[in-house]
Amino acid sequence: MNGLKIENLYFHTIGPVSLSVAKSECVGIMGPSGAGKTLFLRAIADMDPHTGKIFLNGTESAQISGHQWRRQVGLLPAESSWWLDTVGEHFDKNINKKWLSAVGFDADVAKWEISRLSSGERQRLALLRLLANRPECLLLDEPTANLDPENITRVEKFLETYQRENKPSVIWVSHDSEQLSRISTRCFILKNKSLIINHKSQITNEHHFPDTV
Numbered sequence: 439m440n441g442l443k444i445e446n447l448y449f450h451t452i453g454p455v456s457l458s459v460a461k462s463e464c465v466g467i468m469g470p471s472g473a474g475k476t477l478f479l480r481a482i483a484d485m486d487p488h489t490g491k492i493f494l495n496g497t498e499s500a501q502i503s504g505h506q507w508r509r510q511v512g513l514l515p516a517e518s519s520w521w522l523d524t525v526g527e528h529f530d531k532n533i534n535k536k537w538l539s540a541v542g543f544d545a546d547v548a549k550w551e552i553s554r555l556s557s558g559e560r561q562r563l564a565l566l567r568l569l570a571n572r573p574e575c576l577l578l579d580e581p582t583a584n585l586d587p588e589n590i591t592r593v594e595k596f597l598e599t600y601q602r603e604n605k606p607s608v609i610w611v612s613h614d615s616e617q618l619s620r621i622s623t624r625c626f627i628l629k630n631k632s633l634i635i636n637h638k639s640q641i642t643n644e645h646h647f648p649d650t651v
């Protein structure tokens with residue numbers, strides 16, 4: 439199957455969780471604080487201990503190194519890490535100017551000092567840094583949590599365009615049910631150690647995929 443397929447995943451104290459996310463589909467995940475949403479994304483990215491099987495476009499995570507897996511399965515953590523002095527140093531090539539403009543920056547941002555960035559600026563730049571590797575699966579942990587309404591709209595539109603053009607499978611974690619109704623085809627709740635479909639979430643996107651949990 440093309441896309442992300444998770445079979446009987448156990449991680450932390452949670453499981454079994456099974457979920458399929460088609461190529462170019464965006465699935466929303468919500469749930470109470472501490473339910474394990476971040477740990478779920480970390481297990482899929484092979485960054486935390488887990489059992490079960492995870493496939494991306496037919497390749498099982500166990501068949502390749504963790505490093506190779508994470509080049510294809512890109513995790514955007516809720517709080518990004520930066521280790522060099524300026525923004526530009528964190529990008530292998532020049533930052534895509536169209537992308538910068540789409541999320542509210544101009545090319546000068548490459549010279550900006552990391553220590554002076556606001557949390558919202560870090561969040562938007564971390565997203566661009568992740569996308570620069572063109573991962574085939576995106577795991578987004580509250581990607582607009584630090585943003586004002588104008589920038590939330592920018593990032594949602596930017597990711598919608600990115601997804602249409604590049605067709606990654608996306609899992610988007612958020613506490614904002616209205617946001618998940620806007621951007622996802624299906625929404626699940628992680629609660630009481632399992633993943634359940636949220637039938638209350640409206641399907642507003644044009645593509646609707648059948649429930650696969």
Ligand SMILES: Nc1ncnc2c1ncn2[C@@H]1O[C@H](COP(=O)(O)OP(=O)(O)OP(=O)(O)O)[C@@H](O)[C@H]1O
Pocket residue numbers: 450469470471472473474475476477478
């Ligand atoms: N390394 C760890 N060892 C043991 N427990 C952990 C570890 N990391 C996280 N936890 C616990 O696992 C639970 C799930 O954490 P997680 O960060 O996944 O929650 P979350 O659903 O993302 O919450 P939030 O919505 O607040 O971000 C929490 O109770 C947390 O304290």
